[in-house]
Structure formats: structure tokens, C-alpha cells
Amino acid sequence: MRVTVKSSKDFFAGVVFVAFGALFALGSLSYRMGTAARMGPGYFPLVLGCLLSALGLAILVRGLAFSARSGPIERFRLKPMLFVLVPIAAFTLLLRPAGLVLSVAVLVLGSSRGSHDFRLRESIVNTAALLLLTVAIFVWGLGMQIPLWPGFVGR
Amino acid sequence: MDFLQHLELGFVTALSLRNVLYCFLGCFLGTAIGVLPGLGPVPTIAMLLPLTYALSPVTALIMLAGIFYGAQYGGSTTSILVNLPGESSSVVTCIDGYQMARRGRAGAALTIAAVGSFFAGTFSTAIVAGFAPTLAEVAFKFGPAEYFSLMVVGLLGAVTLAHGSQLKAIAMIVLGVLLGLVGTDVNSGAERFALGVPELGDGINFVVVAMGLFAFGEIIHNLETTAEAREVFTENVKLGLLTRQEARESAPAVLRGTLLGSLLGILPGGGAVLASFAAYALEKRVAKHPERFGTGAIAGVAGPESANNAAAQTSFIPMLCLGLPGNATMALMAGAMTIHSIQPGPQVMTSNPELFWGLVCSMWVGNVMLLVLNLPLIGIWVKFLTIPYRLLFPAILLFCAIGTYSLANSTVDVLLTIPFGVLGYVFAKLECEPAPLLLGFVLGPMLEENLTRAMLLSRGRVSIFFTRPLSLGLLVIAAGLMGLMLLPVVRNKRAEVFVEG
Numbered sequence: 149m150r151v152t153v154k155s156s157k158d159f160f161a162g163v164v165f166v167a168f169g170a171l172f173a174l175g176s177l178s179y180r181m182g183t184a185a186r187m188g189p190g191y192f193p194l195v196l197g198c199l200l201s202a203l204g205l206a207i208l209v210r211g212l213a214f215s216a217r218s219g220p221i222e223r224f225r226l227k228p229m230l231f232v233l234v235p236i237a238a239f240t241l242l243l244r245p246a247g248l249v250l251s252v253a254v255l256v257l258g259s260s261r262g263s264h265d266f267r268l269r270e271s272i273v274n275t276a277a278l279l280l281l282t283v284a285i286f287v288w289g290l291g292m293q294i295p296l297w298p299g300f301v302g303r
Numbered sequence: 304m305d306f307l308q309h310l311e312l313g314f315v316t317a318l319s320l321r322n323v324l325y326c327f328l329g330c331f332l333g334t335a336i337g338v339l340p341g342l343g344p345v346p347t348i349a350m351l352l353p354l355t356y357a358l359s360p361v362t363a364l365i366m367l368a369g370i371f372y373g374a375q376y377g378g379s380t381t382s383i384l385v386n387l388p389g390e391s392s393s394v395v396t397c398i399d400g401y402q403m404a405r406r407g408r409a410g411a412a413l414t415i416a417a418v419g420s421f422f423a424g425t426f427s428t429a430i431v432a433g434f435a436p437t438l439a440e441v442a443f444k445f446g447p448a449e450y451f452s453l454m455v456v457g458l459l460g461a462v463t464l465a466h467g468s469q470l471k472a473i474a475m476i477v478l479g480v481l482l483g484l485v486g487t488d489v490n491s492g493a494e495r496f497a498l499g500v501p502e503l504g505d506g507i508n509f510v511v512v513a514m515g516l517f518a519f520g521e522i523i524h525n526l527e528t529t530a531e532a533r534e535v536f537t538e539n540v541k542l543g544l545l546t547r548q549e550a551r552e553s554a555p556a557v558l559r560g561t562l563l564g565s566l567l568g569i570l571p572g573g574g575a576v577l578a579s580f581a582a583y584a585l586e587k588r589v590a591k592h593p594e595r596f597g598t599g600a601i602a603g604v605a606g607p608e609s610a611n612n613a614a615a616q617t618s619f620i621p622m623l624c625l626g627l628p629g630n631a632t633m634a635l636m637a638g639a640m641t642i643h644s645i646q647p648g649p650q651v652m653t654s655n656p657e658l659f660w661g662l663v664c665s666m667w668v669g670n671v672m673l674l675v676l677n678l679p680l681i682g683i684w685v686k687f688l689t690i691p692y693r694l695l696f697p698a699i700l701l702f703c704a705i706g707t708y709s710l711a712n713s714t715v716d717v718l719l720t721i722p723f724g725v726l727g728y729v730f731a732k733l734e735c736e737p738a739p740l741l742l743g744f745v746l747g748p749m750l751e752e753n754l755t756r757a758m759l760l761s762r763g764r765v766s767i768f769f770t771r772p773l774s775l776g777l778l779v780i781a782a783g784l785m786g787l788m789l790l791p792v793v794r795n796k797r798a799e800v801f802v803e804g
Contacts, residue, residue, distance in 0.1 A: 158468075161733040165474045172481045175496055185763030189493040192751045196481050203474040210470070221732055228526035229728055232519055232700065233721050239704050240717040255704065256697040262526050263693035274694050278701055290357060292709055 156220045162208025166201045173197025231262025247295040248287070252279045309660050310432065316661030317668050322365050325358065326665050329366035330672045333373020338684045339695060340381050344374040344575075344632050345741075346518035349510050350702050352639060353709040360643035361658045365665040367639055368619075369672070371632060372424070375575060375615050376673050379416045379608055380684050383409060393611065394576075395583040399596060399603030410543025412604050415553050417677050419609035423561040424670030427616035430565050431623075432663050435652070438624040442649035447756035448767050452777035454750050456784070457627045460571035461742055463784045471735045476743035482507060483747025490755060502715040509638040511716050512744055514703050515723020516730070516737040517631075522696050523728045545601075553605035556586055560606035564613030574618045574630035575611040582610035616666055623659065624649055626749070631738040634745040 172193055182188025235258035242251040253275050260271040286292040316322060332354075336347045351370050355363035375393075382393040383400035396416070403412040445453065462472040485496045486506030497503035545553065563585060564578040586606040587596045596603050619636075621627045626648030628634040637647045645651060645658065652659045677684075707717045730737055761767035768774050 157733050158471075161471055161474075161730075161735055164729070164733065165478065168478055168481070172496070179493055179495060180491070183763060184758055184765075185761075187490075187755045187758060189488040189491045189495055192754065193481060193484055193495065196477055196484075200474060200477045200481065203470060203477065207468075207470050207474060224729075224732060225527050228523050229725065231526065232523050233724050236519075236700060236704055236724075237718065237721055239701075240708070240714045243708065243714060252701060255701055259697045259700050260693065263696070264526075265693060267693070270694065271697075274697065278698055282701065282705060285354075286705055286709065290353070290709070293712065 156211065158207055158211030160211075160221060162204045162206070162211055165204025165207060167204075169197045169199070169201030169204055171197075173201065228262055231259055235259040243294065245298065247297040247299075248283065249279060249296055250298065252282060306433070306436075309436075309656070310664065312657055313432075313660030313662075313664030316361060316657045317365065317664035322362055322661065322665060323668065325362050325366040326369045326669050327672055327676075329369025330373040330669055330676055333370035333375075334377040334380075334673070334676065334680075334684065335373075335687060337374030337377025338381050338687045339377075339690070340385060340688075340692075342374075342521070342699065343378065343517070344371055345513055345635060346521065346699070346703070347374040348632065348635050348639075349513040349518065350699070350706050352510060352635075352642075353706045355639070356642070356709070360640070360645055360655075361661050363643055364636075364640065364658065364662050365669075367636060368662060368666060369669045371636070372612065372615055372666075372669055372673060375611065376417075376420060376677070377684065379420075379611075380413065380677075380681070381688065383412045383416065383604070384685065385688055393579065393608075395579050395607045396604055398583070399598075399600050402597065402599035403601065403604065406599050408543075408549075408599065408601075411545050411549055411601065413677075413681060414543060414545060415549070415557075415601060415605045416608040417674055419553070419557040419560065419605045420612040421670050421674045422557055423564060423609040423613035424616055424673075425667060426561050427565045427568065427613040428663065428667040428670070430617055431620055431666065432660075434569075435620055435624050435659075435663070438620065439649035439652050442625050445773070446771070447753040447760065448771050448774045449777065451750065451753040451757055452768055452774040452781070453625065454627060454746055454753070456777045456781045457571035457621070457629065458739075458742065458746065459781045459784050461629065461739060463788055467734060467736050469788055471733075472739045475730075475735055475737070475739040479740035479743025479745075480747035480750060482512070482740075483744040484751065489748070489752065500715065502713055506748075507719060507744075508707075508710055508716055509635070509741070509745055510707060510710055511719045512723055512741060513631075513635055514707055515720040516727040516740065518699065518703050519720060519724030520727025520731055520737065522699060523724065524731055525692065525696065549601045553601045556602035556605040557609045559585060559589070560609030561613045563606075564610030565617045567610070568614030568617030569620050569629075571621060571627070571629040574632065575615045576630075578610040578614035579607035582606040612670075619662075619666070622647055623651060623662075628742065628745060631741045634741050637745055 174197075176190040176193035176197055179190030179193075180188035181190045181194070235255045238258060239251045239255035242254060256275040256278055257271055260266055260274070283296070287294065287296070317326070332351055333347060336342060336350070337344065348367060348370055352367070355366050358366065378393040379396050379400070382396040383404055400412045400416070403409065458476050459473075462469050462476065483506070485503055487494050487504050494504050560582040563582050567578040567581060568574055583603060583606060586602045587593050590596065590600070590602060618629050618633055621629050622633040622637055626637065626646065628637045628647075640647050645655065703720070704717055707720055708714065710716055727737060757767055768778060
């Protein structure tokens with residue numbers, strides 16, 4: 149007998165919840181449990197982890213059993229996600245060693261590439277404008293302690 | 304102190320030059336960002352939060368509240384002029400507001416949205432001022448068992464009234480609570496789920512969660528869908544007078560919307576979104592010509608717009624009086640209070656009366672400002688609408704990243720937004736609403752603390768939750784809410800309210 153996954157949205161949501169629940173429940177085992185009257189740090193997360201897994205299981209089963217309740221999942225697209233999250237990571241890692249100017253340029257130019265109609269010149273102007281705005285608000289206005297340029301410049 | 308003295312204290316605080324200035328700044332920035340399509344109040348507040356760090360707590364909260372209703376209001380402008388909601392509570396405004404714009408009545412639609420919101424804001428501010436002290440007094444009688452039960456009611460209520468699958472929403476809450484436990488346990492001092500990262504010892508900052516799940520998740524989703532050609536009405540948009548007929552149709556709708564919105568705002572899980580949907584459904588039901596809805600009926604703008612503003616205001620009540628945020632925006636406000644080391648709850652009113660009453664009175668001041676701000680500035684907001692998304696989203700990303708960094712000058716915080724961004728995208732694909740997760744996240748530590756204390760008092764017997772009358776009453780309500788959802792009638796009605804339009 150073949151089990152068909154009728155509602156893949158529910159099915160996979162269930163899988164995600166079961167996985168998270170199991171991770172937290174397993175993790176909590178390494179902390180002191182205590183008793184119901186004197187709960188240790190592991191008690192509450194263990195209970196909740198099990199509860200989450202149980203809920204996930206119910207959602208998963210519902211995804212198997214009921215047809216077309218929530219429909220199939222739309223395709224996952226890696227590209228837009230990478231165009232948002234990679235520049236963020238690059239910005240963060242560059243911020244202290246390379247300074248605000250370079251990291252802002254990397255973030256704005258990098259993420260702009262993710263748009264459907266990317267225009268290089270426009271993005272460069274946008275970068276300059278945003279840089280000015282950021283420096284004005286955060287460095288001059290709020291006095292944020294952050295280098296503007298890489299350490300080897302301007303010392 | 305009696306009511307009038309409270310109000311006097313509040314207005315003296317709210318009308319100090321400094322607070323008026325920041326209230327204005329908040330309303331202005333909130334509207335400016337709220338106008339931008341696809342950016343709701345939650346990411347707007349999270350993004351602008353760093354601007355308030357240096358302020359005193361009262362001023363900071365006044366500014367944040369200004370940002371909140373500014374963002375709310377800006378969203379309706381977008382709905383009317385572009386057939387695209389600025390945020391989810393103005394989804395229904397799109398339907399008739401946009402049709403009115405197409406028939407050349409954009410000015411009238413914007414006017415009734417502004418006037419309706421102002422009326423609703425005034426009324427519901429009075430409700431907050433009148434209702435809050437009584438509720439806070441009740442809250443003082445609460446012990447840990449009552450608080451725990453209350454939070455259960457709040458969280459389950461949020462699930463019942465929100466749209467989408469309840470089972471998934473409950474799972475999202477539990478996941479949120481678990482994520483909220485990351486960090487040092489207050490009772491034992493043990494570090495939990497910190498994965499050896501020292502920065503996680505202090506727990507995950509709620510701004511990190513909000514940015515990742517809401518802002519980044521939304522941007523990824525927007526980049527994925529190709530921009531469709533939209534018609535934007537930017538030519539000569541001015542606030543215009545209503546015709547006599549329009550005024551007659553919209554006045555009762557404003558009144559109904561205000562009452563319904565004030566009520567729904569107080570309920571856990573209620574708030575602006577539910578209020579506007581419910582008000583639209585109500586207007587359609589009572590209308591003499593329901594067939595005109597969808598083709599530019601002014602009541603379909605007046606009702607929901609009044610309702611969402613009223614609800615936005617009254618949703619402060621449970622947060623301020625009980626420390627229980629009823630929706631994601633309030634969870635963010637509660638988090639902002641803790642940043643300024645104020646624990647939301649009934650004690651705020653007595654320990655920080657000028658903060659509490661100043662905030663309440665500033666709500667009304669903010670509503671006056673919105674009205675004043677929007678009359679002359681509508682042309683500028685319209686200009687904002689013409690900024691293409693390809694320029695906008697890198698700016699949003701940048702301000703989110705810098706804002707998160709400035710929380711604690713920590714790069715770890717910014718890097719942590721990335722997994723939450725992935726999670727936000729995955730959950731959007733799986734149709735799991737992120738709001739319950741944020742709610743659970745904020746309430747998680749309180750939930751555990753009160754459970755632990757209640758169980759300590761009862762020497763480990765769960766019966767404490769059922770033998771104390773207040774706690775039992777609350778749990779009965781929680782069970783009732785769950786039971787309600789199982790009834791097919793209610794289930795269908797609920798789907799109908801959200802699908803309608």
C-alpha cells in the first residue's frame with residue numbers, strides 16, 4: 149500500500165514541528181529535571197518539546213489523511229533568499245574590519261541584484277544616498293561607535 | 304487620584320514640548336514608512352526602535368506609539384491609491400477604497416479614512432483611560448496560578464481569532480515559547496540551548512526574531528513574485544470633501560466601526576486586522592445595497608478604517624494592564640518597554656503613573672497629529688508611493704541590519720536574523736502565520752516563571768489551577784474558546800469573515 153502525501157503543506161509543516169520539538173526535548177534532557185513542585189531548568193522545555201512534537205505529529209497526520217485541505221507547497225526558490233540573506237551576512241562580517249562605507253555598499257549593491265529589473269547606475273546612486281542617510285542618522289545623530297573606513301585607511 | 308487628575312497628569316506629560324515633538328516625529332516616520340507597500344507596523348516599529356534607545360522611557364514609548372498608528376494610517380493611503388495593502392489591516396480597505404479612486408473619488412476615500420480614524424481614535428482613547436485602572440485593580444488580585452491561566456487564555460484566544468489553521472498556530476506558539484527559553488534560566492541560573500555561543504546566554508532578542516520572521520521573510524517573498532503592472536493614482540490627489548450622500552452613508556459606518564473595533568481590540572488575538580475584516584463584513588450585512596460593495600461603497604472604507612484604528616488603540620489595554628500583549632505589534636511594544644527596563648503589567652500604573660497616563664493621552668495627541676499631518680502632506684505620501692521596490696528593499700534591509708546591530712553593538716544579533724529569515728520564508732511557504740510565534744516568544748519566560756511558582760505553592764499539584772476560582776474561570780474560558788472552534792457553524796463563519804472581500 150502506498151501512502152500518498154495529500155496535503156504537502158500540512159505534511160511538511162508537521163515534519164518541521166516534530167523536528168523542532170524533538171530537538172528541544174532532547175536538548176532539555178541534559179539539564180536538571182527536578183520535580184513538579186520544584187521544577188529544574190529541564191522540566192518546562194521537556195514538556196513543551198514533547199507537546200510540540202505531538203502537535204507536529206497531528207498536523208502531519210492531518211496532511212496525510214485529508215485531501216486538498218491546504219494544497220501543495222509552492223516551489224522553494226533559493227535565489228531570492230540568497231540575495232537577501234547573503235548580503236546581510238556579508239554586511240555583518242565586514243562591518244567592524246572594513247568599516248561602514250564598504251559594508252553598506254556590499255549590502256545595498258548585493259541585494260539590489262535580487263530585483264527583477266536590476267539597474268547598475270541607479271543602484272550606485274541609491275547606495276550613495278543610503279550611505280549618507282545612514283551616517284547622518286546613526287553616526288552623527290545617534291553617535292553610534294562604528295568605523296567608517298577599514299583600519300588601514302585614515303590612521 | 305481620581306480620573307480627572309490622571310488625565311491632567313497625562314496631558315501635562317504628553318503635551319510637554321519634547322514629547323509633542325517626538326510624538327510628531329513618530330507619526331511622521333511611521334506614516335512615511337507605513338505608506339510603503341508591503342511593510343506593516345511590525346517591521347516598521349522594529350526598524351525604527353533604535354531611534355528611541357537614547358530617549359527617556361516615556362518619550363520613547365510615546366514615539367513608538369506614534370510610529371504604530373502612523374504606520375497603520377499610512378497603510379490605508381496605500382490601499383486606496385494603489386490596489387495593494389500597505390499592511391494586513393488595510394486589506395479590506397483596498398476593495399472599495401481603490402474602486403472609489405478609480406471613479407475619481409480618491410479624495411473622498413482618503414478624507415473619510417482620516418476622519419473616521421480620528422473619531423475612532425478619540426473614542427477608544429477614552430475607553431483606554433476609563434477601562435484600564437479597573438482592569439489593573441483586578442490584575443493585582445492575581446497570583447501565579449491566575450497569571451498562568453490568563454496567559455493560556457490569551458494565547459489560545461490569539462489562535463482562535465487569528466486566521467489560518469489553529470493547530471499550526473498553536474504549534475507556532477509552543478515553538479515561540481521554546482525559543483523564548485533560550486538563554487540563562489532565571490530560577491536556576493543554568494544556561495539553556497545556548498549552543499556554546501556566549502551571546503545567546505542573554506537569550507535571543509525579540510527584535511532579532513521580528514526582523515527575521517517579518518521583515519526579511521516578507522522581502523524574500525516579495526522578490527519572488529514578479530511585480531505586476533499596477534495603476535497608481537498619483538495625479539492631483541487631494542483630500543476632498545464628501546458629497547452629502549457620501550456623508551450620510553459613512554457617518555453610521557464610522558460609528559459602528561468604532562464600537563466594533565474598540566471591542567475587538569481588547570480581546571487577545573484581536574487587534575487591527577480582525578477588526579477591519581469584521582467591520583467590513585458587518586457593513587456589508589447591514590447595508591441597504593450590499594451589491595454595491597466591491598464597486599466603491601464608501602461605507603466599506605469608513606467602517607473598516609475606523610475599526611482598525613479603534614482596535615489599534617484598545618489593544619494597548621491588555622498589554623498595559625496585564626502585561627499580556629494580544630498581538631504581534633503589542634508584543635513588540637512590550638519588548639520595547641523591557642528595553643527601557645519597565646516590566647509591562649498592572650504595577651506600571653502605580654509605579655510609573657506619568658508614563659502610563661502620558662502614553663494614553665499621547666494617543667489622542669497622536670491622532671490629532673495624524674489628522675493635521677495628513678491634510679497638507681498627502682501629496683508627499685503619494686510621492687513615496689512612486690518609489691520603485693528595487694530601490695526600496697535594499698534600504699529596508701540596510702536599516703534592519705543596522706538597527707539590529709545597534710541593539711547591543713553585537714554582530715551576533717545581526718547574524719541571528721539570518722536563520723530567522725530562512726524560517727520566516729519556510730513558514731510562509733507552509734502557511735504558518737508568524738505572529739503566534741512572536742507572541743509565544745515574548746510570553747515564554749513569564750509563562751514558565753508563573754508555572755514554576757504556582758507549582759511550588761501547590762507542592763506539585765496541578766489542581767491549583769482548578770481550585771482557585773479566578774484561575775478556573777479563566778481556564779473554562781480557554782476551553783470554551785477551543786470548543787467554539789470545533790463547532791462547524793463558528794468555523795465557517797470565521798472563514799467567511801476572513802475570506803469576505
